[in-house]
Amino acid sequence: MSFHPLMEYDPGRFHHSERKIADEGAPFVFTPERRAKLDEILTEYPPERKRSAVLAALYLVQEQEGYLTANGMRHVAGILDLTPAEVEDVATYYVMFFKEKVGKYVLQVCRTLSCALNGAERVTESLSEKLGIKVGETDPSGMFTLLEFECLGACDRAPVVMVNNEHWHEHATPESCSKLIDDIKAKGEAALSGCHLKVEK
Ligand code: FES
CATH class of the missing domain: 3.40.30.10 (Glutaredoxin)
Structure with a gap:
C-alpha cells in the first residue's frame, strides 16, 4: 500500500532505518567495586528518584568499558528502573559520553x-x-x-x-x-x- 496515490510503495526505501546509537558491546555487568560505588550514590536519592543517578551510572559504564555500549546502557536501565530508550536519550544528549571506542x-x-x-x-x-x-x-x-x-x-x-x-x-x-x-x-x-x-x- 502506498501513502500517496502516485508513488509506488517501496518498503526497502521508506521503512528502513539506518539509526544506530551504540555498539552492542560485550555482555555487561558492573564490577563489584563499581556496583558498590553506584549503590552508595543511590543512597543520596529517595528510592522513587533513583533515576536521577543516571549520569553517575553512565560515567561508571564509561569508566569500565571506555565508552557507552548498548549493553552497558541496558544494564543501567535495569538498575534504575528506566527504559533503555530513556537512558539512551540522556547518553546521546551529553557530549562527554563516548558512543564508540576511543583511544587511551x-x-x-x-x-x-x-x-x-x-x-x-x-x-x-x-x-x-x-x-x-x-x-x-x-x-x-x-x-x-x-x-x-x-x-x-x-x-x-x-x-x-x-x-x-x-x-x-x-x-x-x-x-x-x-x-x-x-x-x-x-x-x-x-x-x-x-x-x-x-x-x-
Ligand atoms: S573558551 Fe573557555 S576554555 Fe576555551
Missing part, C-alpha cells in the same frame, strides 16, 4: 571564543599533524583520540586542551602540545599535570 588518551581541544582567538585552531591542526589523524579519529595505535570541545571553563588560560575529561593542558601552543604527546608516550599518566581547579584548592 582523549584529547579535546576547546574551540570556543577565548580559545579560538588565542590559536585553538593551530593547536588542533598541530595535534592532527603530529598524530596523523583528523578530528574525531583515533590513531592506529589506539592511544590517542582527537576531538574538539566547547568552553572548558578555563578561558583565562586559553587555549585549553582537556585530556580524559580530567586533566587540563593550558596556554596550549603547537610546541607545548607536541611535547605533551611525546611526554604521554614516554611517561603515560604521569605526564598529565591535573587541572587548575584541583591545583588551586
Whole structure:
C-alpha cells in the first residue's frame, strides 16, 4: 500500500532505518567495586528518584568499558528502573559520553571564543599533524583520540586542551602540545599535570 496515490510503495526505501546509537558491546555487568560505588550514590536519592543517578551510572559504564555500549546502557536501565530508550536519550544528549571506542588518551581541544582567538585552531591542526589523524579519529595505535570541545571553563588560560575529561593542558601552543604527546608516550599518566581547579584548592 502506498501513502500517496502516485508513488509506488517501496518498503526497502521508506521503512528502513539506518539509526544506530551504540555498539552492542560485550555482555555487561558492573564490577563489584563499581556496583558498590553506584549503590552508595543511590543512597543520596529517595528510592522513587533513583533515576536521577543516571549520569553517575553512565560515567561508571564509561569508566569500565571506555565508552557507552548498548549493553552497558541496558544494564543501567535495569538498575534504575528506566527504559533503555530513556537512558539512551540522556547518553546521546551529553557530549562527554563516548558512543564508540576511543583511544587511551582523549584529547579535546576547546574551540570556543577565548580559545579560538588565542590559536585553538593551530593547536588542533598541530595535534592532527603530529598524530596523523583528523578530528574525531583515533590513531592506529589506539592511544590517542582527537576531538574538539566547547568552553572548558578555563578561558583565562586559553587555549585549553582537556585530556580524559580530567586533566587540563593550558596556554596550549603547537610546541607545548607536541611535547605533551611525546611526554604521554614516554611517561603515560604521569605526564598529565591535573587541572587548575584541583591545583588551586
Ligand atoms: S573558551 Fe576555551 S576554555 Fe573557555
